[in-house]
Amino acid sequence: MKKPVRILSACAVLAAAFLLTPVTSRAETGTVTASSAYVRSSAGTDSVVVTKKTRGQTVEITGETNGTDGKKWYAVSWNGGSGYIRSDLVTKGKVNVTTTKTTTSSKSGTFVKGNWQNIPGRSDAWYYVNDNGDRLTNCFSTDGYYVDINGARFATKEILSAKIGQRNSWMTPGEAGGFDCFVPGATVIQKAFNKGIAGARVISVYSNHVMVRSVVKTNNQQTTEERLAIYKNTDINGYTIMVRTTLGGDRLALLDNTGSSVNPVPEYDYGALRFFTNMVSRSGDLLASAIYSSWEDNNEYGLEMGKWIRVGDTMVRYMPADGAGLYEIKAAF
Numbered sequence: 297m298k299k300p301v302r303i304l305s306a307c308a309v310l311a312a313a314f315l316l317t318p319v320t321s322r323a324e325t326g327t328v329t330a331s332s333a334y335v336r337s338s339a340g341t342d343s344v345v346v347t348k349k350t351r352g353q354t355v356e357i358t359g360e361t362n363g364t365d366g367k368k369w370y371a372v373s374w375n376g377g378s379g380y381i382r383s384d385l386v387t388k389g390k391v392n393v394t395t396t397k398t399t400t401s402s403k404s405g406t407f408v409k410g411n412w413q414n415i416p417g418r419s420d421a422w423y424y425v426n427d428n429g430d431r432l433t434n435c436f437s438t439d440g441y442y443v444d445i446n447g448a449r450f451a452t453k454e455i456l457s458a459k460i461g462q463r464n465s466w467m468t469p470g471e472a473g474g475f476d477c478f479v480p481g482a483t484v485i486q487k488a489f490n491k492g493i494a495g496a497r498v499i500s501v502y503s504n505h506v507m508v509r510s511v512v513k514t515n516n517q518q519t520t521e522e523r524l525a526i527y528k529n530t531d532i533n534g535y536t537i538m539v540r541t542t543l544g545g546d547r548l549a550l551l552d553n554t555g556s557s558v559n560p561v562p563e564y565d566y567g568a569l570r571f572f573t574n575m576v577s578r579s580g581d582l583l584a585s586a587i588y589s590s591w592e593d594n595n596e597y598g599l600e601m602g603k604w605i606r607v608g609d610t611m612v613r614y615m616p617a618d619g620a621g622l623y624e625i626k627a628a629f
Contacts, residue, residue: 323356323357323358323373324356324357324388324389325354325355325356325357325388325389325390326354326355326356326357326370326372326381326386326387326388326389327352327353327354327386327387327388327389327390327391328349328350328351328352328353328354328355328381328385328386329351329385329386329387329391330351330384330385330386330427333348333349333381333382333385333386333438334346334347334348334349334381334438334439335347335348335349335355335372335377335379335380335381336379336380336381337379337380338363338364338380339361339362339363339364339369339371339380340363340364340365340369341363341364341365341382341435341436341437341438343364343380343629346377346379347377347379349381354374354390355370355372355373355374355381355386356372356373356374357370357371357372357386357388358370358371358372358373358378359371360383361380363380363382365435367382367383367384368382368383368384369381369382369383370382370383370386372386384426384427384428385427411424411425411426411427411437411438412424412425412437412449413425415448418450420450420451420452421448421449421450421451422448422449423443423447423448423449424437424441424443424447424449431447432447433445433446433447436578436609437449439464440464440465440578441462441464441578442462442463442578442579442582442608442609444581449462450462453570453574453580453581455481455485455567455570455571455574456484456485456488456489456492456564456567456568456571457484457485457487457488458480458481458482458484458485458488458571459481459484460481460571460574460575460580462574462578463574463575463576463577463578463580464578465578466576466577466578466609466610466627466628467575467576467577468533468534468627469528469529469530469533469534469535470533472528472576474503474504475501475502475503475504475505475506476501477575478501478506478575479501481571481575482499482500482501482506482571485499485567485568485571486498486499488564488567489564492560492564493560493561493564495511496510496511496512496561497509497510497511497523497561497564497565497568498511498520499568504527504528505525505526505527505528506525506526506572507522507524507525508522508523508524508525508541508565508568509521509522509523510523510541521540522538522540523540523541523565524537524538524539524540524541524565524568524569524572525537525538526538526572526576529624529626532624532626533626533627534611534624534625534626534627535576535624535625535626536622536623536624536625537569537572537573537587537622537623537625538617538620538621538622538623539569539587539591539620539621539622539623540619540620540621541562541565542561542562542565542592543562543565543566543569543587543588543591543592544560544561544562544563544564544565544566545562545563545566545585545588545589545592545593566584566588569584569587569588570584572584573587576625577608577609577610577625578608578609579607579608579609579610582607582608583607583608583610583612583625585597586599586607586612587599587612587621587623590614590621590623591621599612599613599614599623600613600614601614601615601616602614602615606628608628609627609628609629610625610626610627610628611625611626611627611628612624612625613625
């Protein structure tokens with residue numbers, strides 16, 4: 297490992313440990329006063345959604361705790377179910393409230409009215425604004441989408457001319473199936489390779505891995521070498537990303553300050569890495585940046601050999617290999 301980009305202080309990278317501290321000796325009624333509220337398995341927006349309660353529904357509040365997002369959460373129960381709701385979405389006691397409708401977009405899924413707001417001038421991008429009027433950044437919305445450090449969520453990301461839809465869940469190897477879902481994006485990326493770097497890279501999709509190879513033609517002969525790949529790793533219910541190439545990263549310009557040409561291939565390799573990570577992770581760009589930083593830069597995300605480190609919605613573990621870096625990844629929650 298050369299050196300693992302900046303550690304971003306945000307709820308997307310907080311640890312998921314907490315202590316429940318009851319504040320009542322008996323349960324008391326709480327009424328959902330937000331347009332809706334997700335009940336989660338633990339106190340924090342990075343935990344699994346158990347169910348959704350709508351405005352006006354009641355729950356029994358059995359305690360409260362500080363969540364992994366720094367907010368106060370109520371421990372609640374209802375008809376045999378239990379979980380946690382953020383306290384600012386619930387009012388103690390029985391409250392008469394009116395309900396609001398939700399709006400649906402074919403591109404963006406079902407959003408609670410008043411939470412997702414279009415970014416001015418962008419029909420395919422939104423900010424997530426909570427019920428306090430705060431815009432979330434570098435975090436996960438209550439319906440599972442990742443909003444970046446600028447608070448933006450896009451319907452798709454353009455990676456080497458391929459449009460990759462933004463995920464609202466982590467894709468397991470089982471969900472990936474035979475990697476058929478990679479084929480449309482890989483086809484467009486191959487066209488980008490052909491156009492931008494004269495076909496110096498070939499991307500191939502197989503049933504259990506996707507591979508990027510270098511292509512060198514000399515004296516009417518062609519040789520190839522494995523450069524970048526994502527493999528299914530059933531041992532961890534995740535994947536292994538193999539890096540055996542120079543990554544350009546988002547900080548490497550294709551031209552230097554003198555205007556002379558530099559090798560553009562590393563930037564295309566980094567684009568292929570972003571394609572891999574965004575296909576399986578909600579915070580794919582964050583994950584690609586962490587791998588880039590580990591392999592090429594100063595390891596500002598703190599990836600370690602043999603130790604699981606959380607990056608967004610993903611746990612990452614670095615393992616060395618002969619002339620390559622192996623990054624094992626699995627869902628963080």
